[in-house]
Amino acid sequence: MKKLLIKNGRVIDPANNLDETLDILVEKGKIVVLNKNLNSDGAKIIDAREKIVTPGLIDMHVHLREPGREDEETIESGCKAAAMGGFTSIACMPNTSPVNDNSAVTEMIIEKAKEANLVNVYPVAAITKGLQGKELTEMAELIDSGAAAFTDDGKCVQNSEVMRRALEYSKIFDVSLISHAECSELSQKGHINEGYYSTILGLKGIPSAAEEVSIARDIILAELTNTRVHFTHVSTEGSLRMIKEAKERGLKITCDVTPHHLVLTDEALLEYDTNFKVNPPLRGETDVNALHKGLSEGVIDAIVSDHAPHAVHEKDVEFALAAFGIIGLETTLPLMLTKIVGEGILKLPELIKKLTIAPAKILNTNKGNLSVGNNADVTIFNTKTKVRVDSNKFLSKSRNTPFNGWELNGVIDYLIVGGKMIVEDEKLVNRA
Amino acid sequence: MNEMKFKKKKLIMDEAMIKRVLKRIAHEVVEKNKGAEKVVLVGIRSRGIYLAERLTKYIEEIEKISVPVGVLDVSFYRDDVANRIIPHRVSKTEIPFDVSGKNILLVDDVLFTGRTVRAALDAVMDFGRPASIQLAVLVDRGHRELPIRADFVGKNIPTSQKERVWVNLKEEDGVDSVDICEDID
Amino acid sequence: MVFKKKDLLGIRDLENEEIQYILELGESFREVSARYIKKVPTLRGKTVVNLFIEPSTRTRTSFELAAKRLSADVVNISAKNSSLVKGESLKDTAKTIDALGADAVIMRHPSAGATYFFAKNIKASVINAGDGAHEHPTQALLDLYTIKEKFGRIDGLHVGIVGDVTHSRVARSNILALTKMGAKVTLVAPPTLIPVKIEAMGVEVTYNLDEIIGEFDVVYVLRIQLERQTESLFPSIREYANLYGLNLDRLKKAKKDVLIMHPGPINRGIEISSEVADIPQAVITEQVRNGVAIRMAVLYVLLGGAEVEKVANQKR
Numbered sequence: 001m002k003k004l005l006i007k008n009g010r011v012i013d014p015a016n017n018l019d020e021t022l023d024i025l026v027e028k029g030k031i032v033v034l035n036k037n038l039n040s041d042g043a044k045i046i047d048a049r050e051k052i053v054t055p056g057l058i059d060m061h062v063h064l065r066e067p068g069r070e071d072e073e074t075i076e077s078g079c080k081a082a083a084m085g086g087f088t089s090i091a092c093m094p095n096t097s098p099v100n101d102n103s104a105v106t107e108m109i110i111e112k113a114k115e116a117n118l119v120n121v122y123p124v125a126a127i128t129k130g131l132q133g134k135e136l137t138e139m140a141e142l143i144d145s146g147a148a149a150f151t152d153d154g155k156c157v158q159n160s161e162v163m164r165r166a167l168e169y170s171k172i173f174d175v176s177l178i179s180h181a182e183c184s185e186l187s188q189k190g191h192i193n194e195g196y197y198s199t200i201l202g203l204k205g206i207p208s209a210a211e212e213v214s215i216a217r218d219i220i221l222a223e224l225t226n227t228r229v230h231f232t233h234v235s236t237e238g239s240l241r242m243i244k245e246a247k248e249r250g251l252k253i254t255c256d257v258t259p260h261h262l263v264l265t266d267e268a269l270l271e272y273d274t275n276f277k278v279n280p281p282l283r284g285e286t287d288v289n290a291l292h293k294g295l296s297e298g299v300i301d302a303i304v305s306d307h308a309p310h311a312v313h314e315k316d317v318e319f320a321l322a323a324f325g326i327i328g329l330e331t332t333l334p335l336m337l338t339k340i341v342g343e344g345i346l347k348l349p350e351l352i353k354k355l356t357i358a359p360a361k362i363l364n365t366n367k368g369n370l371s372v373g374n375n376a377d378v379t380i381f382n383t384k385t386k387v388r389v390d391s392n393k394f395l396s397k398s399r400n401t402p403f404n405g406w407e408l409n410g411v412i413d414y415l416i417v418g419g420k421m422i423v424e425d426e427k428l429v430n431r432a
Numbered sequence: 433m434n435e436m437k438f439k440k441k442k443l444i445m446d447e448a449m450i451k452r453v454l455k456r457i458a459h460e461v462v463e464k465n466k467g468a469e470k471v472v473l474v475g476i477r478s479r480g481i482y483l484a485e486r487l488t489k490y491i492e493e494i495e496k497i498s499v500p501v502g503v504l505d506v507s508f509y510r511d512d513v514a515n516r517i518i519p520h521r522v523s524k525t526e527i528p529f530d531v532s533g534k535n536i537l538l539v540d541d542v543l544f545t546g547r548t549v550r551a552a553l554d555a556v557m558d559f560g561r562p563a564s565i566q567l568a569v570l571v572d573r574g575h576r577e578l579p580i581r582a583d584f585v586g587k588n589i590p591t592s593q594k595e596r597v598w599v600n601l602k603e604e605d606g607v608d609s610v611d612i613c614e615d616i617d
Numbered sequence: 618m619v620f621k622k623k624d625l626l627g628i629r630d631l632e633n634e635e636i637q638y639i640l641e642l643g644e645s646f647r648e649v650s651a652r653y654i655k656k657v658p659t660l661r662g663k664t665v666v667n668l669f670i671e672p673s674t675r676t677r678t679s680f681e682l683a684a685k686r687l688s689a690d691v692v693n694i695s696a697k698n699s700s701l702v703k704g705e706s707l708k709d710t711a712k713t714i715d716a717l718g719a720d721a722v723i724m725r726h727p728s729a730g731a732t733y734f735f736a737k738n739i740k741a742s743v744i745n746a747g748d749g750a751h752e753h754p755t756q757a758l759l760d761l762y763t764i765k766e767k768f769g770r771i772d773g774l775h776v777g778i779v780g781d782v783t784h785s786r787v788a789r790s791n792i793l794a795l796t797k798m799g800a801k802v803t804l805v806a807p808p809t810l811i812p813v814k815i816e817a818m819g820v821e822v823t824y825n826l827d828e829i830i831g832e833f834d835v836v837y838v839l840r841i842q843l844e845r846q847t848e849s850l851f852p853s854i855r856e857y858a859n860l861y862g863l864n865l866d867r868l869k870k871a872k873k874d875v876l877i878m879h880p881g882p883i884n885r886g887i888e889i890s891s892e893v894a895d896i897p898q899a900v901i902t903e904q905v906r907n908g909v910a911i912r913m914a915v916l917y918v919l920l921g922g923a924e925v926e927k928v929a930n931q932k933r
Contacts, residue, residue, distance in 0.1 A: 559654075
């Protein structure tokens with residue numbers, strides 16, 4: 001394999017406390033040296049002047065829809081979208097059809113990802129069989145097959161006893177259980193955040209309490225069982241208050257947030273646009289402000305897209321019938337660069353941390369850093385190029401984004417996975 | 433209404449003339465109907481109403497009997513609704529008497545294409561079966577698009593299509609006058 | 618008055634002067650409905666589709682009469698005989714009705730916002746005849762008309778809306794319409810039937826009808842849907858009727874000339890007692906009568922509507 005020399009980029013690697021202009025030499029798929037003014041005969045040179053060079057970004061919450069809904073996304077198309085969004089690793093949720101609750105599905109996902117040969121795919125397996133919330137999956141076998149974590153995402157384990165046992169059992173493996181916190185009795189038949197907008201729109205609301213009741217329960221169970229719980233797509237002020245308190249008490253709690261919950265409020269629903277319909281729902285301004293504070297205070301560990309592709313006919317319907325979900329692989333980084341770093345909520349290295357080493361630790365992988373000797377997963381982007389989001393140009397198979405037409409900063413120039421160039425000069429490398 | 437768009441060209445009738453003309457029409461109406469017993473007046477909104485009220489007064493002075501007067505808004509009967517170029521204001525129609533068997537005198541200010549009168553004829557018919565319908569106008573400016581003529585005309589004024597006939601009445605405009613105007617542009 | 622909107626989807630979208638204009642037009646159409654021949658040729662040649670995905674007799678009939686009195690052709694499509702039950706999407710229904718050349722679609726749908734979706738997918742004017750718990754704008758307009766007819770004004774009146782506000786599109790449209798026109802609105806219901814943050818719509822909320830009924834100029838009683846009992850929103854119909862039902866005893870505490878309104882159909886003996894429903898101050902049937910005139914006015918502004926101002930005395 002060819003040698004690669006990434007020259008003169010601003011290298012930001014929070015795992016190694018790096019933020020300076022450096023050159024990186026990649027050989028045989030590994031990072032060999034990081035230093036100033038490197039030279040190497042025969043190496044392909046990447047001019048990274050004025051660009052940001054980071055460990056390959058990680059999106060630990062993606063729906064790839066394969067197996068089952070290949071019309072919405074496939075493992076391959078999802079990997080392409082991830083690459084164009086700057087992600088070298090993604091974790092895919094188990095709510096496929098069939099559900100990823102057995103090693104055959106996990107292995108199939110890993111096999112297909114290998115065939116696609118684009119980015120690293122970490123299957124997250126179900127906590128309970130069929131996401132039914134009743135019987136635990138065979139965690140040991142699933143981990144053997146490559147499962148990185150467990151979740152019933154899309155649903156939430158409603159039975160507290162089942163959740164307690166799942167947490168206890170997971171201690172054998174020291175994996176994260178990812179909690180999609182939602183008390184379904186409180187959220188049932190709801191479509192948007194319960195508040196002023198649900199009231200004037202006449203839509204049944206999903207109260208913040210639906211999430212908070214579940215978060216409170218899982219914090220209590222994490223304490224009872226002394227296990228790791230990761231809360232995904234946290235959306236309310238109350239959730240963050242409890243998570244912060246739990247962290248301060250030393251519980252093994254982590255959490256993530258999505259870009260849409262950080263940049264949109266439920267006011268966006270005034271025209272019943274189903275592209276804004278998502279679960280958990282877009283919340284109010286107080287919640288968004290609390291999420292911003294949670295980011296800057298470090299209560300929120302990671303940022304995830306919750307990339308949820310849906311076919312046009314599942315969104316272009318009456319609001320009540322429309323599917324929940326927003327695609328985000330190709331908009332997450334520009335949104336965060338523009339709206340979070342650009343607005344001064346996070347500094348760039350803090351953002352990179354939440355997209356690299358933080359999710360890597362939650363997933364128990366040795367990714368998300370530029371340590372010498374590690375596989376060379378590198379994302380190179382610039383924060384200055386303005387781009388108008390055009391969903392028709394997405395490599396995802398779906399188009400359900402509320403950000404179409406937004407003008408954002410940030411373009412992926414290069415993406416390197418295991419030393420291989422996946423994106424070059426802003427384009428997916430054709431390796432046919 | 434924006435009067436600035438038009439340039440006044442010529443005064444056609446003044447207050448005294450309008451009065452003379454209406455009195456003459458009142459006499460003609462009484463003569464044609466051999467009295468005023470079965471005569472009812474219906475003014476077409478908006479200036480036709482004031483003309484109908486004035487005519488009623490003159491007829492009552494001549495005949496010493498009371499003559500009913502009604503108000504008609506023809507908006508719902510116009511044939512240009514589909515083109516969405518109907519008058520900006522719709523007002524109530526008030527015909528507080530039975531029209532059946534009566535001689536109805538429709539009163540309007542200007543007779544032009546005849547379309548308003550056509551709409552008024554349809555509207556009046558929906559209230560019953562009058563013995564006859566007659567038409568009185570202050571000004572007939574020509575350019576008819578329908579086979580309609582007035583029974584009583586205050587003044588015939590030859591005009592071009594571009595010109596406008598502007599009737600001012602004290603009740604609404606503060607003065608009595610008829611002017612010919614022209615579009616400025 | 619210029620009425621440029623394609624659709625009437627909610628009171629939310631209406632300017633005050635547009636509401637005023639429709640109420641004034643309603644007066645003209647009331648007069649038409651009182652004639653020997655209750656019909657004018659205004660919308661001759663226009664096609665109006667009544668699309669009722671949720672059953673309704675009174676609203677559908679009211680709209681049908683309104684359209685017919687304006688000489689429009691009316692086609693009725695209800696959920697039972699439409700291809701919607703065969704799984705046709707609402708988008709395809711819109712395209713089909715568009716292709717058939719409808720000029721207006723009067724639409725009732727069980728899902729809030731469905732009329733917005735429909736209006737985006739069709740060239741015809743869409744009139745919301747009730748979408749889920751969202752809005753029922755023509756009901757609010759006819760209610761305004763009825764109140765104005767009795768009091769000569771709306772501004773400064775105190776209107777009490779009693780009942781299941783959470784699930785009521787009539788309540789939402791009336792809150793918007795009444796507050797826009799300057800009335801004070803107080804909602805009276807058990808807290809389980811009051812949606813969150815409704816105060817932000819400019820209304821007051823109270824749970825005790827007996828304490829406040831004396832302050833109301835209008836008591837607007839909402840229909841209580843019997844199935845709400847099973848959703849734990851109140852313990853029993855009996856207890857609801859005891860606390861919030863409008864009966865003669867309770868009415869003794871009200872102003873003498875208080876107006877009693879109800880969007881119908883009424884549940885006698887539950888939200889309103891039979892005796893109260895039949896007293897002269899209860900204008901429930903007048904609401905129905907005014908509904909035809911107001912719906913004629915709405916069809917008129919959308920399909921025939923006055924747009925280009927013409928010089929008043931320059932009739933063609």
